[in-house]
Amino acid sequence: MHSIDDIHRASAAWVWFPRDSEQEKRHLQLVRYPARFGGGVRGSQVDSTADAAAVLDHAIERTRSWGETQLTFWTNASDRPDLEDELRRRGAEHIDTVAVLARPIEVSPIEVSPIDVSPIEVSPIEVPSAVTAEVVRNLDQVREVDSVNVPVWKQDPLDEEGLRTELAELTAELTSGRGARVLGRLDGKPVSTGGCTIVDGFVRLWGAATLEGARGRGAYRAVLAERLRIGAELGATTALVKGRIATSAPILARAGFAHYGDERGYRLAV
Incomplete structure (x- = not known):
């Protein structure tokens, strides 16, 4: 099985680009979802020398320039800087939490x-x-x-x-x-x-x-x-999954998956 550091890196690198989506990676990863999936913009993978306020300002500006009104951001332990406190300060709603889980195959x-x-x-x-x-x-x-x-x-x-x-x-x-x-x-x-x-x-x-x-x-x-x-x-050799705390995470734990931290989702109207 992969090491704990490998698991954390693999979790941080995981992002989905739906068919017909648009994306930009500057300060953080932003993906504009197609209307079929409800539209809006998903943010993750922060990697910037700017402070949290500036990174979030950039994400909001890009969301508006795409003509979208909703930004959803998922935290990760590897984010630099961490946006969670800034999101809360601006009134973002905590909408979900997923557990990062892995097990050997x-x-x-x-x-x-x-x-x-x-x-x-x-x-x-x-x-x-x-x-x-x-x-x-x-x-x-x-x-x-x-x-x-x-x-x-x-x-x-x-x-x-x-x-x-x-x-x-x-x-x-x-x-x-x-x-x-x-x-x-x-x-x-x-x-x-x-x-x-x-x-x-x-x-x-x-x-x-x-x-x-x-x-x-x-x-x-x-x-x-x-x-x-x-x-x-x-x-x-290793299975990796992000299971919702309220639904799949308990089943996965019983199936032999170990817990390697949580990622939280926040939604901000822009």
């Missing part, structure tokens, strides 16, 4: 090609028999993933072109060995999903979502176990 000596999803031994996670998990490979599965994501994340559904673009991206990730998307079913119905990406020996676990009526019945665990297996297959 036990890799099987079996060698397989990236697109082959053959069994690989990892630490077992108990999954009820009514729940299954599968790698997303076709358009129908992408449509089912969207049927979970839309109500959970309160985002707009993909149109047919968007579904096909999503499938092309997922297929390219799987074929190249960079990652995969998993779909979980309860009694055969799609209820949960999550993705994984391989970066520097880590498997990043992201985008986990479970329909409200299916929660607490093992679907999240099934999707988690499948992503760990895929991570092992694709050569990762």
Whole structure:
């Protein structure tokens, strides 16, 4: 497994650029989200010689220049300078906290090609028999993933072109060995999903979502176990995830993940 310093660095380097987003990295990383994901600007990864007030002023100015009215910032222990006190001073709302969690992956000596999803031994996670998990490979599965994501994340559904673009991206990730998307079913119905990406020996676990009526019945665990297996297959030695304190973090702790600090989200109307 990677060292604690490696885990902290990997957590700090993790940022998502949605398709059709815009981004700028000066003083900090800013990403303008497309309307499908609610718009607004996300900030993170502060690395500046300016003081906290100046960095935040820059983020606000850039958010306004993009025509957006909402800035969401996620803290990290590696931020220089730390913006948290300045955000609070300006009335930013604390909207969420995620725990940075990691655990080793036990890799099987079996060698397989990236697109082959053959069994690989990892630490077992108990999954009820009514729940299954599968790698997303076709358009129908992408449509089912969207049927979970839309109500959970309160985002707009993909149109047919968007579904096909999503499938092309997922297929390219799987074929190249960079990652995969998993779909979980309860009694055969799609209820949960999550993705994984391989970066520097880590498997990043992201985008986990479970329909409200299916929660607490093992679907999240099934999707988690499948992503760990895929991570092992694709050569990762450490699983890294940012789990919400109120939902997934307790499940992840029971699945053998250790806690390496928290990141807090703040929202500021600009």
